[in-house]
Amino acid sequence: MHDSFQRLLTFSGPEVQALGAQASLGELVPPERSQFAHLVRHFLARFFNHETASPDGDAKTRLVQIAFVAGIPPLLVAVYLWPVYHPFPGWPIGTRLVGPPPFWVQANHHFFFVVYSFAVVGIATVFEWDLFFPDLIDIFVLTVLPIPARRLFSARVAAIAILVAGFLIDTGCLAALVMPLATDPPSLPRLVFAHVASVLSAGLFASALVLGVQSVVLALFGERIFRRFALAAQGIAVTAFTVLLLFFPVLSEFTRDLLQSGSRNVFFFPPYWFLGIYQRILDGRAAQPIFTNLARCGVFALLASVALVIAAYPVAYLRRTRQLLVGANARSSQSRFFNGLLTPLNRAVARTPVGRAVFHFIGQTMLRVPRYRIYLVLYGGVGLSWVAVTVLRLRVNHQQLHFSIDPDGLRASIGLIAFWIVAGLRTTFTSAGNRQGAWIWQMTHGDPPVFTTSLERAEAAKRWVVLASVAVTLAMLGLLRVYAPLEILAGLSTAAQVALAIAFCALLTDLIFLRSDTVPFTGVSARQQSNLAFTVLGYFILLPLVMVLSRGFAIWMERDIRNLGVTIVIVAVIHLWLRKLSQDHLRLYCSEPAIEEADEQTYRPLGLMS
Numbered sequence: 001m002h003d004s005f006q007r008l009l010t011f012s013g014p015e016v017q018a019l020g021a022q023a024s025l026g027e028l029v030p031p032e033r034s035q036f037a038h039l040v041r042h043f044l045a046r047f048f049n050h051e052t053a054s055p056d057g058d059a060k061t062r063l064v065q066i067a068f069v070a071g072i073p074p075l076l077v078a079v080y081l082w083p084v085y086h087p088f089p090g091w092p093i094g095t096r097l098v099g100p101p102p103f104w105v106q107a108n109h110h111f112f113f114v115v116y117s118f119a120v121v122g123i124a125t126v127f128e129w130d131l132f133f134p135d136l137i138d139i140f141v142l143t144v145l146p147i148p149a150r151r152l153f154s155a156r157v158a159a160i161a162i163l164v165a166g167f168l169i170d171t172g173c174l175a176a177l178v179m180p181l182a183t184d185p186p187s188l189p190r191l192v193f194a195h196v197a198s199v200l201s202a203g204l205f206a207s208a209l210v211l212g213v214q215s216v217v218l219a220l221f222g223e224r225i226f227r228r229f230a231l232a233a234q235g236i237a238v239t240a241f242t243v244l245l246l247f248f249p250v251l252s253e254f255t256r257d258l259l260q261s262g263s264r265n266v267f268f269f270p271p272y273w274f275l276g277i278y279q280r281i282l283d284g285r286a287a288q289p290i291f292t293n294l295a296r297c298g299v300f301a302l303l304a305s306v307a308l309v310i311a312a313y314p315v316a317y318l319r320r321t322r323q324l325l326v327g328a329n330a331r332s333s334q335s336r337f338f339n340g341l342l343t344p345l346n347r348a349v350a351r352t353p354v355g356r357a358v359f360h361f362i363g364q365t366m367l368r369v370p371r372y373r374i375y376l377v378l379y380g381g382v383g384l385s386w387v388a389v390t391v392l393r394l395r396v397n398h399q400q401l402h403f404s405i406d407p408d409g410l411r412a413s414i415g416l417i418a419f420w421i422v423a424g425l426r427t428t429f430t431s432a433g434n435r436q437g438a439w440i441w442q443m444t445h446g447d448p449p450v451f452t453t454s455l456e457r458a459e460a461a462k463r464w465v466v467l468a469s470v471a472v473t474l475a476m477l478g479l480l481r482v483y484a485p486l487e488i489l490a491g492l493s494t495a496a497q498v499a500l501a502i503a504f505c506a507l508l509t510d511l512i513f514l515r516s517d518t519v520p521f522t523g524v525s526a527r528q529q530s531n532l533a534f535t536v537l538g539y540f541i542l543l544p545l546v547m548v549l550s551r552g553f554a555i556w557m558e559r560d561i562r563n564l565g566v567t568i569v570i571v572a573v574i575h576l577w578l579r580k581l582s583q584d585h586l587r588l589y590c591s592e593p594a595i596e597e598a599d600e601q602t603y604r605p606l607g608l609m610s
Contacts, residue, residue: 035147039155040162047128047163070124071170074116078178081109085183100184107279108252109183110198114274117171117199119245122206124167126237127378129214132160133320153317164207172199190282198278201302205270208305210237215312223323231377238381239388244271246389254394259290266294273298349467354445354453355460358519362429362464365521372428372521379424386420387413390547391480405484408551410477414497415550417476418504419543421469426512429461429520441519451590454517458586461520462509469505477501488558496557496564500550503571508546510578517589 033041048066085100100106134142134156142152176195185191217226255275258266266272276294280287350356366372391409445453477497481489488497557564 036151036155036158039142039147039152040158043131043156043159044162047131047159067170070120070167071174074113074171074175075178077112078175078182081179082182084109104256106183107275108255110195110278110282111252111255111271111275112248113172113175113195113199114202114278115244115248115251115271117168117203118206118271118274119241120171121164121167121203122210122241123238125164125207125210126234126241128163129210129234132156132211132214133218133317134324136324139321139324153314156317157313160211164204167207168200168203171203172196175199185282187282190284194278194281197281198274198298201277201298202271202274205274205298205302205305206241208302208309212305212308212312215309215316218316218320219312223320231373234374235377235381235384238378239384242382242385243388246385247394250389250394259288266290267297270298270301273301349463350460352456352460354456355463358457358460359464362461362520366428372431375428375431376424379420379427383417383420383424386416387476387480390416405480407485407488408555410480410484410488411497411554412547412551413480414473414477414500414554415504415508415546416543417473418469418501418508419546421472422465422505422508422512423539425465425468426516429465430516430518431521441522448517448590448592451587454586454590455583457519458513458516458582461516462513465509465513466505469509470502473501473505474498490558492561492564493554493558495561496554499564499568500554500557503567504546504550506575507571507578510575510582514578514582515585516582517586 084105101109134152138152143149173196176192176199179185179195180188180191183191214226217229259272273294276291276296277298279291280295283291350359390413391405393404393406393409395404441447441449441457445457448454449457481494487493553567557567
């Protein structure tokens with residue numbers, strides 16, 4: 001394998017060679033790149049090397065992980081379609097006839113690839129949209145260099161195009177290599193062209209829609225107004241795209257009925273437009289009229305969204321640059337409002353000076369650093385999508401799609417909501433990308449601190465998480481109960497749901513923060529860093545268990561009020577046991593010797609060391 005291609009796959013340098021072998025290679029001549037090429041590479045590197053995408057600074061590893069996470073699912077689905085299109089009697093289970101599946105089953109297979117590209121590329125665009133426009137680093141560093149403004153603009157546009165194209169190829173074109181072998185289509189060129197055209201169009205429309213709306217808002221209202229709604233918009237967008245992806249199995253059951261119903265509502269659902277493009281190209285003139293009409297909507301929407309980006313992005317870019325230069329990003333009074341709410345809460349809940357300091361530090365840092373709020377928004381969006389899939393039930397009645405609240409789904413969602421809130425706060429608190437606040441705690445309390453101080457810090461952080469998670473969980477539960485059936489609105493059911501919400505928030509906080517020994521936002525120690533794969537595996541194991549326990553205990557407590565008392569006792573015992581385990585861990589942590597190597601890394605950048 002050629003060395004350059006091998007380095008592309010492994011992201012590592014060549015093997016170590018002897019000095020004589022290196023001398024025989026001659027002088028190393030770096031490749032000549034233009035200023036434009038350097039700028040494009042710089043902007044591309046920032047997409048994966050900023051604090052939110054790669055808090056540990058290992059952008060190459062994060063890039064490989066993102067590529068695999070985005071590209072493997074459609075490729076595996078295409079592989080798994082082979083036994084569906086090549087069955088033999090008895091396999092897959094329930095198969096009686098040998099032959100390709102019916103038309104609408106094949107349409108649903110095509111629909112998956114369209115929905116996947118639409119959702120994943122949309123989520124990626126939302127996640128990176130802060131870097132699509134210049135920031136203070138660009139203004140203070142790049143604009144003072146001898147670089148024409150037009151070249152800066154064109155290099156950023158090229159980097160955005162490469163990023164979106166990479167996600168489009170990753171999510172759509174890999175499966176096209178397997179689809180012909182898996183499905184044995186009557187016309188191979190038609191299938192490949194239909195798959196690539198529709199999937200790329202769906203992803204490109206989602207990306208252009210997000211970027212176009214962002215550009216229009218920035219161009220019309222400016223940066224200061226946009227920032228007030230940016231986090232909420234990110235959360236809504238992530239929730240919508242994730243719900244669409246998770247709801248695909250449900251939507252696929254109603255695709256045939258909805259498209260054959262003649263309802264005009266199907267024309268307001270963008271993924272159906274690109275399914276129409278898929279079927280129109282694949283079937284040609286024999287395609288059903290509904291697919292032809294949907295394909296026309298898809299082509300028009302795609303051209304309109306791209307035209308919107310072309311028209312609005314330059315205006316938004318110039319206005320964003322001008323506002324950064326003149327300092328239009330005035331400090332919002334929002335933090336003062338929240339500080340007024342947090343101050344009495346700190347005094348009421350945190351009764352020790354160390355506890356009040358931790359409470360105040362969490363509130364101030366959470367409100368000041370946008371990256372931490374983005375973490376919470378992303379976790380909240382994914383959590384809301386899971387809750388929606390768990391609670392909502394769809395049905396088609398009189399050619400209309402109706403929603404309803406499932407009682408068992410609402411019971412299971414209590415633990416689900418608490419889980420995502422606590423997990424999101426854990427990820428935010430232990431983010432390793434910002435250790436600027438660690439020095440003050442090390443100077444005042446030592447590293448490691450004495451056991452009593454460490455215990456007060458840990459208990460204060462957990463108390464903050466419990467209060468926040470209980471407030472959000474009860475608020476979400478109250479919102480869901482507005483549309484819930486009457487069978488779960490009785491007095492005992494309400495008491496059981498409230499008690500269960502508090503219990504899950506407390507126990508999940510004890511469990512997820514069991515080995516936490518640092519102050520939030522001051523970084524995570526090496527012994528606490530874990531492999532991403534094992535973290536995801538832990539979520540897949542713990543999340544179903546939480547949902548099952550939430551539903552089971554809710555039903556059990558609703559039967560008899562004595563069961564409610566027994567549950568409270570069980571929760572108290574488990575809480576005390578987990579608290580003892582946490583104290584044992586803190587006692588062991590405080591008995592360890594201080595790490596002297598960390599002093600230079602902490603104090604020298606602050607100018608506190610000679």
